[in-house]
Amino acid sequence: MGAVTTPKQDRSRATRQRLLESAVTCLAEHGWTGSTVTVVAEHAGVSRGAAQHHFPTREDLFTAAVEYVAEERSAELRALDGERGTHAAVDALVGLYTGPLFRAALQLWVAASNEPQLRPRVTALEARIGRETHRMALRLLDADESRPGVRETVQGLLDMARGLGLANLLTDDSARRARVVTQWATLLDDVLP
Numbered sequence: 001m002g003a004v005t006t007p008k009q010d011r012s013r014a015t016r017q018r019l020l021e022s023a024v025t026c027l028a029e030h031g032w033t034g035s036t037v038t039v040v041a042e043h044a045g046v047s048r049g050a051a052q053h054h055f056p057t058r059e060d061l062f063t064a065a066v067e068y069v070a071e072e073r074s075a076e077l078r079a080l081d082g083e084r085g086t087h088a089a090v091d092a093l094v095g096l097y098t099g100p101l102f103r104a105a106l107q108l109w110v111a112a113s114n115e116p117q118l119r120p121r122v123t124a125l126e127a128r129i130g131r132e133t134h135r136m137a138l139r140l141l142d143a144d145e146s147r148p149g150v151r152e153t154v155q156g157l158l159d160m161a162r163g164l165g166l167a168n169l170l171t172d173d174s175a176r177r178a179r180v181v182t183q184w185a186t187l188l189d190d191v192l193p
């Protein structure tokens with residue numbers, strides 16, 4: 001039997017979710033310096049006090065936001081049917097690095113490189129997200145990591161996907177990205193039988 005929630009708990013949960021989604025949007029669109037708690041609260045349609053109730057510091061808000069959206073994306077990837085094939089798996093994994101979450105995470109990485117109080121939180125968050133993404137990639141590709149070279153091949157795919165995401169930051173790189181995804185899928189079919 002599930003826990004019973006009150007309307008107040010539901011509103012609090014909805015407010016928290018709006019704040020997290022707005023934080024990612026603001027970080028992706030305005031960068032770290034342009035994304036304050038006030039800006040996020042206004043975007044989410046809540047008061048600054050409500051935002052600070054849920055997230056006492058700016059660092060709390062933005063690390064929780066990137067983690068929340070990463071978990072949502074991970075759930076989507078876990079739900080993919082393994083029978084969809086290598087191309088669909090590669091395309092889905094590359095998709096992790098071409099949307100607003102990647103833009104937001106990149107802003108957080110840059111901020112962490114300059115702000116010592118943020119660095120350990122972002123480092124720990126990225127390590128956790130990286131491990132989960134690697135596990136999902138192995139599952140989606142039905143790859144056996146105990147075979148020599150498989151771990152490095154999958155990590156190379158994820159590194160390549162991150163590079164495609166960086167290339168997409170300044171210009172629409174979708175046509176070239178589609179060709180690269182097709183080529184990587186073909187290579188993986190040969191390497192990961």
